[in-house]
Amino acid sequence: MSQPQEGLRGNPLRDVRDRRLPRVPDPCALVVFGVTGDLARKKLIPAVYDLGNRGLLPPGFALLGFARRDWGHGEFESLAREAAEKGSRTGFRDDVWQRIADSIKFVPGSFDDDAAFDNLSQTLIDLEATHGIRGNAAFYLSIPPAMFPTVLKQMQRTGMADNAERGGWRRVVVEKPFGYDLKSSRELNELVDNVFTPQDVFRIDHYLGKETVQNLLALRFANTLYEPLWNGNYVDSVQITMAEDVGIGSRAAFYDKAGAARDVLQNHVLQLVALTAMEEPVSFDAESIRTEKTKVLGAISVPKDLEHYAIRGQYDQGWLGGVRVPSYLDEKDVPAGSTTETYAAVRLGVETRRWAGVPFYLRTGKRLPRRVTEIAVIFKKAPHLPFSQTDTEELGHNQLVVRVQPDEGITMRFGSKVPGSSMEVRDVSMDFLYGESFTESSPEAYERLLLDVLLGDATLFPRNEEVEHSWRVIDPLEEFWAGRKPHLYRSGEWGPAAAAEMLARDGRVWRRP
Amino acid sequence: MTTTLWDTNGTDIVKALSLERRAAGAIASGLALTLVVVVDERHVEKAQSAATTAAAAHPCRLLVVVRRSLTANDRLDAEVQVGGHLGANEAVVMRMYGRLTLHAESVVLPLLAPDAPVVTWWYGPAPERLAYDALAVLASRRVTDCAAVDDPRAELRRRAKDYAPGDTDLAWTRATSWRSLLASAFDDNEARATSAQVSAEAGSASASLVAGWLTARLGVRSRVVTSDGPGITAVDVRFDDSSRIRIDRPDGHTATLSRTGRPDRPLPLKRRDLGDLIAEELRRLDADQPYAEALAAVTGGKNLNERSAKRTHIWREPPGTEAGSTKTATGAAKTTRATTKKATKKPAKKAASAKASR
Numbered sequence: 001m002s003q004p005q006e007g008l009r010g011n012p013l014r015d016v017r018d019r020r021l022p023r024v025p026d027p028c029a030l031v032v033f034g035v036t037g038d039l040a041r042k043k044l045i046p047a048v049y050d051l052g053n054r055g056l057l058p059p060g061f062a063l064l065g066f067a068r069r070d071w072g073h074g075e076f077e078s079l080a081r082e083a084a085e086k087g088s089r090t091g092f093r094d095d096v097w098q099r100i101a102d103s104i105k106f107v108p109g110s111f112d113d114d115a116a117f118d119n120l121s122q123t124l125i126d127l128e129a130t131h132g133i134r135g136n137a138a139f140y141l142s143i144p145p146a147m148f149p150t151v152l153k154q155m156q157r158t159g160m161a162d163n164a165e166r167g168g169w170r171r172v173v174v175e176k177p178f179g180y181d182l183k184s185s186r187e188l189n190e191l192v193d194n195v196f197t198p199q200d201v202f203r204i205d206h207y208l209g210k211e212t213v214q215n216l217l218a219l220r221f222a223n224t225l226y227e228p229l230w231n232g233n234y235v236d237s238v239q240i241t242m243a244e245d246v247g248i249g250s251r252a253a254f255y256d257k258a259g260a261a262r263d264v265l266q267n268h269v270l271q272l273v274a275l276t277a278m279e280e281p282v283s284f285d286a287e288s289i290r291t292e293k294t295k296v297l298g299a300i301s302v303p304k305d306l307e308h309y310a311i312r313g314q315y316d317q318g319w320l321g322g323v324r325v326p327s328y329l330d331e332k333d334v335p336a337g338s339t340t341e342t343y344a345a346v347r348l349g350v351e352t353r354r355w356a357g358v359p360f361y362l363r364t365g366k367r368l369p370r371r372v373t374e375i376a377v378i379f380k381k382a383p384h385l386p387f388s389q390t391d392t393e394e395l396g397h398n399q400l401v402v403r404v405q406p407d408e409g410i411t412m413r414f415g416s417k418v419p420g421s422s423m424e425v426r427d428v429s430m431d432f433l434y435g436e437s438f439t440e441s442s443p444e445a446y447e448r449l450l451l452d453v454l455l456g457d458a459t460l461f462p463r464n465e466e467v468e469h470s471w472r473v474i475d476p477l478e479e480f481w482a483g484r485k486p487h488l489y490r491s492g493e494w495g496p497a498a499a500a501e502m503l504a505r506d507g508r509v510w511r512r513p
Numbered sequence: 514m515t516t517t518l519w520d521t522n523g524t525d526i527v528k529a530l531s532l533e534r535r536a537a538g539a540i541a542s543g544l545a546l547t548l549v550v551v552v553d554e555r556h557v558e559k560a561q562s563a564a565t566t567a568a569a570a571h572p573c574r575l576l577v578v579v580r581r582s583l584t585a586n587d588r589l590d591a592e593v594q595v596g597g598h599l600g601a602n603e604a605v606v607m608r609m610y611g612r613l614t615l616h617a618e619s620v621v622l623p624l625l626a627p628d629a630p631v632v633t634w635w636y637g638p639a640p641e642r643l644a645y646d647a648l649a650v651l652a653s654r655r656v657t658d659c660a661a662v663d664d665p666r667a668e669l670r671r672r673a674k675d676y677a678p679g680d681t682d683l684a685w686t687r688a689t690s691w692r693s694l695l696a697s698a699f700d701d702n703e704a705r706a707t708s709a710q711v712s713a714e715a716g717s718a719s720a721s722l723v724a725g726w727l728t729a730r731l732g733v734r735s736r737v738v739t740s741d742g743p744g745i746t747a748v749d750v751r752f753d754d755s756s757r758i759r760i761d762r763p764d765g766h767t768a769t770l771s772r773t774g775r776p777d778r779p780l781p782l783k784r785r786d787l788g789d790l791i792a793e794e795l796r797r798l799d800a801d802q803p804y805a806e807a808l809a810a811v812t813g814g815k816n817l818n819e820r821s822a823k824r825t826h827i828w829r830e831p832p833g834t835e836a837g838s839t840k841t842a843t844g845a846a847k848t849t850r851a852t853t854k855k856a857t858k859k860p861a862k863k864a865a866s867a868k869a870s871r
Binding site: 003004005007009010011012017020024027052053055059060095098099129130131134 | 767
């Protein structure tokens with residue numbers, strides 16, 4: 001008989017060459033605070049179920065729900081089951097659910113109730129005996145940030161967040177908003193980092209869990225074709241659009257205080273800027289990638305002329321997709337005369353050698369004609385055209401567009417000869433879909449991110465410094481906007497006229513996504 | 514859209530495929546590979562639907578080769594499909610008759626997606642030596658299925674003897690979920706294994722491969738014992754501190770993981786359908802060393818991983834025929850070219866013809 005093989009992490013059955021075996025986390029518990037909330041029901045519980053169905057949960061796994069309901073275990077289980085049935089991506093199967101249901105526990109209590117947290121702490125300790133889980137736990141804070149201090153203090157008091165004390169890993173997952181401005185985000189970061197160690201804090205930005213966003217890194221760094229052109233010598237400008245066709249729905253209470261810039265620009269859109277503009281990481285591990293992203297975010301400059309290059313808007317009534325929709329001010333629970341923006345467009349610069357002089361135009365808004373998120377890299381025109389002026393009248397800039405959602409994929413726009421006897425060149429689009437159905441079966445962002453948390457892989461989670469740099473970009477805009485009225489735009493249009501003028505001033509136009 | 518070509522040739526198939534692609538609209542497809550499926554007439558649909566499932570994750574050009582009667586007149590019929598239920602994929606089903614069945618590669622070669630890797634999958638029994646089939650030689654990855662033959666264990670030995678890096682077997686793919694669960698069970702286990710036992714229905718090649726894998730990785734003796742099935746029903750590993758890990762799956766659905774000193778855990782462990790298996794196969798196209806090691810451990814084969822990945826076609830006259838007894842072998846393509854007919858688009862006619870040729 002041969003000798004036992006050295007395996008990964010001391011497990012002889014794990015072989016680095018064995019790519020068939022999926023990465024499965026260590027036995028662990030996932031504790032969800034605010035488990036009866038929208039996010040938990042629509043995303044988290046289905047994601048846990050799908051992970052289970054794909055065989056990606058460890059043999060020892062427990063889901064603990066904590067919420068302020070006077071519920072028994074049975075009520076929670078039926079809520080969770082319903083959520084999984086509704087939201088699962090991989091098809092609901094009873095036997096899979098049964099297995100997860102066996103390890104679901106509900107701990108009722110309010111966040112200031114010491115006894116409830118003692119109970120939770122004890123439940124976690126008991127898991128070792130009942131589920132063979134030795135001290136590993138991830139805490140998902142699916143609660144309003146105002147509650148963070150209370151919950152975190154309770155965790156500190158009971159020692160739940162202490163790695164050494166519990167003899168396993170302890171991680172915490174925080175959802176956006178990561179604060180309200182630089183100051184509040186710092187306070188929040190200090191608070192969380194104080195209770196957990198900084199490397200155990202996972203800030204979820206679900207955009208980064210999307211396949212195309214990760215594919216952007218593959219596109220840039222696995223190919224020779226694009227990287228030589230990916231700089232100010234060839235790139236004219238970059239346009240990043242994140243448009244939604246919906247209004248604010250029932251989120252008025254939150255949204256009216258935040259606005260589009262804080263809600264979307266600060267996190268999703270700036271993260272897309274970072275991934276587009278970052279230098280090549282020295283390796284593909286979490287620290288290297290996050291270091292490069294941090295560098296770019298730190299190099300972002302805000303325009304001096306905010307009047308003309310930081311435009312915000314608010315939607316007025318109008319028609320969208322054949323339906324009459326009300327104005328922002330007429331939405332439920334929006335205070336009269338609110339000056340909160342539902343649209344923001346800004347020109348930023350990235351002050352590095354690679355991007356010197358290349359404007360990054362970002363825009364985001366609600367009630368725009370369609371839901372689309374894309375990154376468009378617009379190239380300079382060819383320095384010399386050997387054709388006559390009339391031949392190339394319809395030739396624009398070459399573009400490389402990364403479509404993040406929907407129809408994840410890549411579009412290239414380039415000039416091509418119009419068939420026929422005369423020489424005419426016009427722009428054509430080449431669409432690349434990596435198999436239409438591929439996107440359907442690719443893991444839902446939350447599923448991927450949740451798995452990464454349990455595996456301890458922080459690659460796709462922004463670091464503390466990234467969040468602070470982002471606020472440094474947003475804060476001056478907010479200061480400038482404070483006390484001013486947003487431009488109105490009709491629902492169903494691509495934003496206020498001022499945003500179009502902003503590009504026209506630079507001799508450019510917004511791409512119609 | 515489907516175009517059916519009767520008594521046709523390779524050139525016309527290439528033309529029909531490119532016409533279909535244009536008709537299906539502006540398809541800028543992200544073809545990742547060409548999948549060649551060698552299958553019996555009876556199983557064309559099953560194989561095609563499995564390949565289509567797999568192609569959802571790995572967009573490919575699907576070339577289905579159906580070898581019909583060797584004694585019939587040389588002839589080639591083809592169906593070309595693009596889009597529709599195939600999604601972004603394209604498929605060509607080719608039915609070959611007569612001596613053409615021995616020269617299938619002459620039709621397949623011009624249809625391979627340019628510069629993309631080629632995977633050949635034998636739905637039923639594979640040739641005794643893969644090099645006997647030219648379709649194996651042009652592939653960078655070859656997928657066989659030991660469970661498709663009457664004596665899977667003997668087949669495993671044959672595969673080991675014939676092994677070249679890039680070969681893989683669906684019996685191994687079927688074992689992945691078992692192996693994954695076993696690996697997880699070992700994650701927080703420090704003791705040293707002393708013996709292992711796999712229980713499975715009689716003649717399960719997957720069970721043999723799991724046992725071979727455990728032997729290769731743990732350096733212990735592992736046995737396969739017969740149970741009532743379905744498939745693998747239990748794996749039992751004992752350790753030097755007299756603890757044990759046991760996974761039981763009596764019903765083909767749910768497994769129970771028992772470990773000494775720990776509570777039992779129920780875990781989903783379902784048998785996967787063919788589409789899932791093929792999708793897993795297409796995920797990576799490099800040589801599968803752990804498979805080679807498991808295969809070596811179970812069959813006593815030597816140095817499987819060190820063999821050359823290159824195969825050269827070995828001409829072998831099929832048993833029961835003599836070279837030249839029917840028409841000349843090389844004349845196959847020529848004969849069909851002489852009698853090319855234009856495409857018809859009536860699927861009804863296809864059924865009629867299939868009946869007629871039986």
